Amino acid sequence: MRFFTLFIFFAFITISPIKGQVLSHKKTYTEADTLRGSLRPERNFDVLKYHLNVKVDPAEKYISGSNTITFKAEEDLPVMQIDLFANMAVDSILYRGQKLNYTRRYNAVFIDMDPSVRDQKIDSLQFYYSGYPVIARNAPWDGGFVFTQDKEGNPWIGIAVQGTGASLWYPNKDHQSDEPEEVLIEAAVPNDLMNVSNGRFLAKKDLGNGYTQWNWKVNSPINNYNVMLNIGNYVHFSDKYQDLDLDYYVLPYNLEKAKEQFAEVKDMMACFYEKLGPYPFEEDGFKLIETPYLGMEHQSAVAYGNGYKMGYRGTDLSGTGIGLKWDFIIIHESGHEWYGNSLTAADIADMWLHEGFTTYSEAVYIECRWGKEEALEYLRGLQQNIMNDIPMIGPYGVNKEGSGDMYPKGANLLNTIRSIYDNDSLWWKTLKDYTQHFRHQTIQTEQTEAFFDAATPIDLKPVFDQYLRHTNIPQLQLKTDGEKLFYRWKADVPDFKMPVDVCIKNKEVRLFPTPEWQQLKEKFKDAGEVKVNDLKFYVDTVHINNLY
The missing domain is CATH 2.60.40 (Immunoglobulin-like)
Structure with a gap:
């Protein structure tokens, strides 16, 4: 999401210091980076389900609750690593009704499993926690909660944690390689507010203490950073595209603007269904939710804060004028449902698989609506934002992305490969096959290289290698x-x-x-x-x- 292009850098540097959630030129790494970024023996388990039960106090900016983590051990597990930011309190950890001992190092909690969980056994634990979560200074470029008010003075709360980590606000195995197969989110908020989360709405319950609990369930694999709360005085309206439910949650005074602006979703779905394949989370539906920050690709609950403007906050990142024909946040963040949410990089070093393909999906949408020539002009215009400073692929195992060039350079790499194919029918078939083949999977760059290389007699290995692992272009x-x-x-x-x-x-x-x-x-x-x-x-x- 974080659009750390040259354009964005200069657009925001006069407003506040830039602090990308992960994007930086850090060259040395600490034990904390390794604990977060590597798959250590204490992480040898497969998360099957999260059951979050949380209460959010807007006045105190305080959260409390629990996460019941259901998992399958992938080898004997005497010690288990669960991640939770050090500023958050661990109230207790229960396993089979007994409190467990634990130690903490940086943002990792090491739990002594007593008795040890045996290889291939499915089990669960309850992790109770509380505290004052990190507050974002400039979401979504830095991670944390956004506690603010809407124009009518009502509390309005959002969260953006990509890169910084979902363990900023709830305990989990905070590594992209492991996605729970389902998540139940039970969130208690003051009675006059609504919480909108991922997946399907199940029920709401007045708790009798001034709070109402809103229950949502995700029935698909989901990235940790996509699990989300959106709290506000929302109103709801809905629509459908084919068999897909489209739900929208916006502030009341923006309802008419939203009905007009969000009509573009159907055009987008028609294009992406044709070129990329069906929406990958039909069982959970598609939502756009108005948020107090620009946007984020929260799965089945896409954050929207573009002010009901065309382009990127009324500007065109390509400098061609073509970007002003459509709402950037709707198209880009929804494109992540295919690339980033359905198809997920196992290590964030490979985040170009999210951002390069999603930026390319912008051109896909342009081509569907206005033709190939404008799509190509748009992609060429994005080249002005490429810095060619560091490689697009970052170092593995230390929770580090590569260059912000992964957005425009990644998209232009894909356009170059399309041109190498010199066969648009083959290109569209390969792109769609790739997107569907890796549906709901975590993958690595090498799998992507092999897939596109296999579709053409031309050897693409040196092409991928040059653009992804070196700063210079040919x-x-x-x-x-x-x-x-x-x-x-x-x-x-x-x-x-x-x-x-x-x-x-x-x-x-x-x-x-x-x-x-x-x-x-x-x-x-x-x-x-x-x-x-x-x-x-x-x-x-x-x-x-x-x-x-």
Whole structure:
């Protein structure tokens, strides 16, 4: 979600310090990073279910409750790691009716399982906790709660914790590789407020103490950071797309704006159903929920805070004007339902699988509505936000993403691969097959590379390697010698090969450069007569002075 592009950086640096939830240029890592980012023996269990029961006190900005964690041991488990931020109190941990001993290191709680849970056994524990959760300074760029008021003075509360960690507000196995298969969320809030969470609404109950408990259930695998509370004086309206329930929760004074703005959801669904496949969480329905921060891809409960404006808060990230034809937050955050929520990176080092594909889904939507040329123009416009500073893939096992380039550069990598295919029917089939093949799975970059590589006889391995694991993009070098023109690739990947389409005297030709000089058959006096089709390929072009 966090759009940490150059555009966003300059747009917000005058407002408040930028603090991406994970995006940073940190180069050294602590034990706390390893405890959070690695799959240690104490994490050798598969989470099956969370049952959250929480109470939120808006006046005190305080939460309390429990999480019943149902799990399956993947080997004998004498000690179990559950994550909860150090500022939150552990009130007690119960296992088979008995309190367990535990120790804490940083944001990890190590529980002495007595007796030890045996390999392959399904069991559960109850984790009771309370405290004053971290409050976000500038959500969603930093993680935490947002305690504010709507225009009518009613409490309005949201949470954004991607990267920072869901353990900021509830105890869980805080690693993207493990998703509970279902979640029950029971949230008590003051009587005059509503809580909207993920999944299907089950019931509400007046607790007789000034609080009402709102119950929601998720029936699909879900990322920890997507499990969410949205508390406010909401009104509800609904619609349908085919068999999919569309539910909207907004502030009362924005109801008419929302009915008009959210009509775009049906256009989006029609496009994504065709190009990406059916909505992956039909059993849980689709919701847009107005939030006091910009947005986030909370599964089946997408956070919306774009002010009912077209574009990104009324601006166009591509600089082309095309981005002002649609509501950025609706399309981008909903695109994450396919990429990020359904198909999930097992380690956040591979978060380009979320952000690159979701940014590409923006162009998919543009192509559905306004045609391929505008989609290509939009993608080329996004290149202005690429910094090529650090690789798109981050270091593994330390809870660290790669470069913020994963958004625009990731999308332009996919567009380049589409162009390499040189067959739109094959491209759309492969993209849809990929999206459906990995539905509701956690995956790694290598699986994505293999899937797209298998669909074409052209070797995509060096292409993925160059764009994902190096900062530079391929450089097409051109040189004339008399009337002879020579070309080659310069890249970090040894023996880099990739076809590229160029325009020569108003005619498009496909070249197959290698690191070795090759000569065009046509006669040239000026290398400037050869231009890369930069709507289709994201590469550098350089005219050099000397052959070498």
